[in-house]
Amino acid sequence: MEFKAIERAGDAFQRPVAPDHIQAVCRRVFGRDARSAVELGLGAYNSTYRVTVDGEARPVVVRFAPEPGAQFPSERQLMRNEYATVPYLAVIAPLMPRVIAADWSHELIGRDYLVQTLLDGVPAPEGLPDYPRPAWAPFFRQLGEITRKIHQVRGPAFGPVAGGGHATWSQAVIASLEDIAADLDRAGLEAADLRKAAALAGENRTVLDEITEPRLLAGDLWTVNTMIAAGAPKPTITGVLDLDRTLWGDPAADWTMRMVAKKPDERVAFWEGYGEPARGAAATWRFLLYEVRHLGAVRLERHRLGSGDGVRDTYEAVIRVLSELT
Template identity: 70%
Template sequence: MDFQPIERPAHAFQQPVTAAQLQAVCHRVFGPGGRVSSATELGLGMYNTTFRVAVEGQERPVIIRFAPEPGRQLRSEREFMRNEYATVPHLAVIAPLMPRVIAADWSHDLVGRDYLVQTLLDGVPAAEGLRAHPRPSWTGFYRRIGEIAKTVHAVRGPAFGTVSQAAHATWSQAVIESLHDIAADLDAANLEAADIRKTAELAAEHHAVLDEITEPRLLTGDLWTVNIMIAANAPEPVITGVFDLDRTSWGDPAADWPIRMASAKQDERLAFWESYGEPERGPAAVWRSRVYEMRHLGAVRLEHHRHDDAGAVGRSYEAGAAVLAALT
C-alpha cells in the first residue's frame, strides 16, 4: 500500500489512522478482495480525519472519513458524523451535488471511531480552485451558493435542534441549549465563557423574539468554500459538489453559516443575495442575527483553540464584545 498520512504533533486534535486500520475497513466494506493500493490523507478539513483511498476492483477512489474518538468530541459537537448521515434523506433536494454513502459504521470494533465511506466527488476544492480564476468571475460561484442554500432552507423539519436529535418544540429552546453547550465546552478548555453565557441569558429573557420563528427549516451548518468542489480546468468556477454537511440542524435559515459568510464582506459574495433573496432587516431579525453571531463566534473560538491559534481566539473575544454591546 502507498500510504501517505499527514504528520501531526502527538497532541493534535486530528488523530492518526493506521494503514492496517484502513485496510480492515476496506475489507469489511468491499469484501476480501478489497485491497487498498493507495491511501492519501486530505488536509483541508479540521475535524474529521479524511483519506482518498484507491481500492483494487473499484473504478474510482473513495473517500473514507473518521470521526474523532468519542472522548475527544465536545459537548457542542457530539456525533457530527451520525448527524450528517441522518441528514442524507433531507438533502435529496441537492442529491446530484452530494457524495453517495457507500458504508457507515458506528460499531467501533475496527477503529474505535465512527467512519463513513463515500464516493469521490469530481472537481477541486473551491478553497484552492477559486484562486485560479479572476475575481470578477467569482460572482457566478456565489450566486450558485445562494441557490443551493435557498433550496436547502426550503426543506421543513419536525422540530428544532440537530437533525439527528430534533428535540425542541421552540426555536428559543434550541438556541439557548446550544449556547449553554458552547459555554460548557469553553469552560472545559479553560477559556472565558462570560459573553456566551450572557447571550444565553438575553436569549432566555427575550425568548419571544426568537420564537417568532415557528417553522423549523433545514440549515446546512457549514456550507461555504471549504466544503464545495468546483470543476477543474473550467473557464469559470462552476460548483460540482457539496460535502461534509455534518453540522446540519432544524432552525431559522438566518442562523445558517452561509448567511453569516455572505454578510461578512461587501465583495463578490454579494451575488449570493441575487439568487437567495434579500434578508429580513427588521428590528427583531437584526436582534436575532446578533444572537446567532455570538453563537457562531463561540463555536469558531473553540475551533481556533483546538488548533492552537491564540490570536484568532483573542480576536473572537474582541468581536464578541462589540456584538454583545449591540445586543444589550
C-alpha cells in the same frame, strides 16, 4: 499498500489512522484490499483519506470521526448527524457524495467512519484563485441557489438533525449557547460572555419565537466545503460535502449567511440566487445573537487547533456584538 499521511504535531486534534485500519475497513466494506490511501488536508475535524481499492474503478473517500473522548459535547457525533441528514439533502442529491457504508460499531477502530464516493472537481479554495475576483460572482450566485434549496426543507423540531427535538427556536438557541459555554468551561476558557448571550436570549424569547417553522440549515456550507469544475470558463460548483453541522432552525442562523454578510465583495451575488434576506429590527437582533453563537463555536475550534491569538480575538468580537444586543 501505499500510504501517505499528513505530518502533524503529536498533540494535534486530528489523529492519524493506521494503514491496517484502512485495510480492515476496505475488507469489511468491499471484501477487497486497498492499494493506496492518501490523507486529504482540507477540513480540521475528521481524518479523511482518498483510498484506491482493488476492483473499484474510482477511488473512494474514507472519513474517520475523532475518538469519542476527544469530542466536545456541543460537537458530539457530528458524523452521525451528517448521516441522519442525507435523506433531507435529496434536494441537492446530484451534488452530494453517496454514502457507500457507515459504521458506528467501533469493532475495527474506536471511531465512527463513513465510506463515500469521491466527488469530481477541485476544492473551491484551490480552484477559485485561478479566476479573477470579479469572475467569482457566478460561484456565489450558485451557492445562493443551493442554500435556498436547503433552507426550503422543513423539519419536525428545532435543533440538530440527529438528537434535536426542541419545541421552540428559543429553546434550541439557548441550549446551544449553554452547551458551548459548558465546553469552554471544560477547555479552561472563560465563557461568561456566552452565558450573557444565553440570558439575553431568554429575556427575548418572543423575538426568537417569531421563527415558528424549523428549516434545514447546512451548518457549515461555504467555499471550503464545495468542489468546482476543473478548467471551466467560470467557477461552477460540482459538489458539496461535509455537512455534518446541520440543524433545524432559522435560515438566518446558518453559517453561510454569516459568511455572506461579512464582506460586500463578489459574494453579494449570493442574494441573486438566494433571494432577499429577512429585514427589520427583530431580524437584526436575532442575527446579532446568532453571531455570538458562531463566535463561541469559532472559539472552541481555535482552541482545538491551538490558536491562542484566534481565541483571544473572539472575546473582543463578542464584546462588540453584545454592546449592540443590549
